Amino acid sequence: MDRFDAMRTFARVVERRSFTLAAQDFGLPRSTATQTIQQLETRLGVRLLQRTTRSVSPTLDGEAYYRRCLAIIDDIEDAEGAFAGARPRGSLRIEVQGTIARHFLLPGLPEFFAQFPDIEIAMSEGDRWVDLVREGVDCVLRFGQLPDSDMTMRRVGMLQRCTYAAPSYIERFGMPKTLEELKNHRMVGQRRWTTGEMVPLEFAAEDGVRSISLPATFSVTGPESYIAAVRLGLGLNQMPCFHAAADLKNGTLVAVLPQHPPPPAPVALLYPPNRQLSPRVRVFLDWAAAEFAKRNTDVTPPAFG
Numbered sequence: 241m242d243r244f245d246a247m248r249t250f251a252r253v254v255e256r257r258s259f260t261l262a263a264q265d266f267g268l269p270r271s272t273a274t275q276t277i278q279q280l281e282t283r284l285g286v287r288l289l290q291r292t293t294r295s296v297s298p299t300l301d302g303e304a305y306y307r308r309c310l311a312i313i314d315d316i317e318d319a320e321g322a323f324a325g326a327r328p329r330g331s332l333r334i335e336v337q338g339t340i341a342r343h344f345l346l347p348g349l350p351e352f353f354a355q356f357p358d359i360e361i362a363m364s365e366g367d368r369w370v371d372l373v374r375e376g377v378d379c380v381l382r383f384g385q386l387p388d389s390d391m392t393m394r395r396v397g398m399l400q401r402c403t404y405a406a407p408s409y410i411e412r413f414g415m416p417k418t419l420e421e422l423k424n425h426r427m428v429g430q431r432r433w434t435t436g437e438m439v440p441l442e443f444a445a446e447d448g449v450r451s452i453s454l455p456a457t458f459s460v461t462g463p464e465s466y467i468a469a470v471r472l473g474l475g476l477n478q479m480p481c482f483h484a485a486a487d488l489k490n491g492t493l494v495a496v497l498p499q500h501p502p503p504p505a506p507v508a509l510l511y512p513p514n515r516q517l518s519p520r521v522r523v524f525l526d527w528a529a530a531e532f533a534k535r536n537t538d539v540t541p542p543a544f545g
Contacts, residue, residue, distance in 0.1 A: 244316065247309040249276045250288065254306045257295050265331075328519035329358035336381040338365035339463050340507060343482055344397075345381075348531045352524075359520050378521050379511040381528070383480075391510040394525055397532035398504040399480040403441065403496040404487070408473035410494060419443055419500060422452055428475040429459025430466055441478055443500040478502045482536075507532060 252262040253273065263273040281288050288302035298306055336345070341363070353359070380391075383399065416422050422441075430439045438459060440451040458474050460466050467484070470477045471492050487493035509525055511517070517525070 244313075246276050246280050248313060249273055250280055251306055251309045251313065253277060253289065253296060254298050254302065257297060259296060327358055328356055328523050330518070330520050331360045331362060332379075332520050332524055333362045333364075333377050334379050334381065334524070335364045335366055335377050337383050337463065339483060340383055340399075340480075341365070341381060344507075344532050344535050345528060347535070348527070352527055356520075356523060359524075361524075378518075379509050379525065381507070381509055383507050384505045390513055392513045393508045393510050394529070395506050395508045396525075396529040397507045397536050399482070399507060399536065400504050401478050401480050401502045402484065402498060403443075403476055403478050403500075403502065404470060404484050404493045405476050405496050406471050406473040406493060407491065409470075409475065410496075412473065415494075416497060419445060419450060419452070419497070422454060422476075425454055426475045427454040427456050428466060428469045428477045429456030430477070431459050431461050441476065442502040443497065444503065445500060449503055480505070 249262060249266065249268070252265055253259055256262045256265065259273045259277070260270050263270045266273075277289060284305070286301040286305075287299050288305055290297045290299055290302075349361075413425055414421075416425060427441060431437065432439060438453065438456060440453040443450045443452065454476065456475060458469055460469065463479070463483070466477060467479060467487075469475070471487065476496060484493050488495065509528060511521060511525075
């Protein structure tokens, strides 16, 4: 294995914290990855990795060498991609919130692959907070306000939201006409993955945005169970307009307090900082932003007043 491939292997071992996972990413035997790192340490005359039975982590020398490797790898990829006619290629690992990806990204994938036939996308679905570097993920698609992190964020859209309830819920609790009448209502609770705290409902009002927390006899973290619980009449909830369009059409959900819509929520792509974007990640980010701009055409709920 040449020096460049050895650098790539070492960087992936550091990022994945595992010889086995790094070898799998490159389609190599684990023994080859192990031998490559041993030869690299011998040539440099330093110990690059701390090895235990459960994990692998870089030494101080290893951390410094890892950062130099990233810079060299990015420079080479960028240089190769600059030649006329060179096309982005390779595997792209992304994690998405499934409902949003199915509505905004999946319909355009045939065109994406027609334009970039040498890119392979491995997509996983989830709402958890992802350690992109350690888990070998290139970028993550997330909806809503995000906790502070050192990830680089590119906003790709703003989704309009509204408040909804099932007809069975309205029959039981009545249709609130004002924000004050919400004191007699309940919500399907949505808990944050990172902290477990309940997300309050938000409403546009004359004095700004009001956050209102209602009793919740049922709470979830996943969007699919969230909307399913609302369909069952377990409480009010707020979600992007596109998510409820079919339910509004067939009558399984009704809009509540449309004169007080919640503020729109951002959709963003996150990717690791401190490195140049590889060509495949760059074209995917540009394409995803264009797809959101093209498909985010749902009817906007009326503004307050």
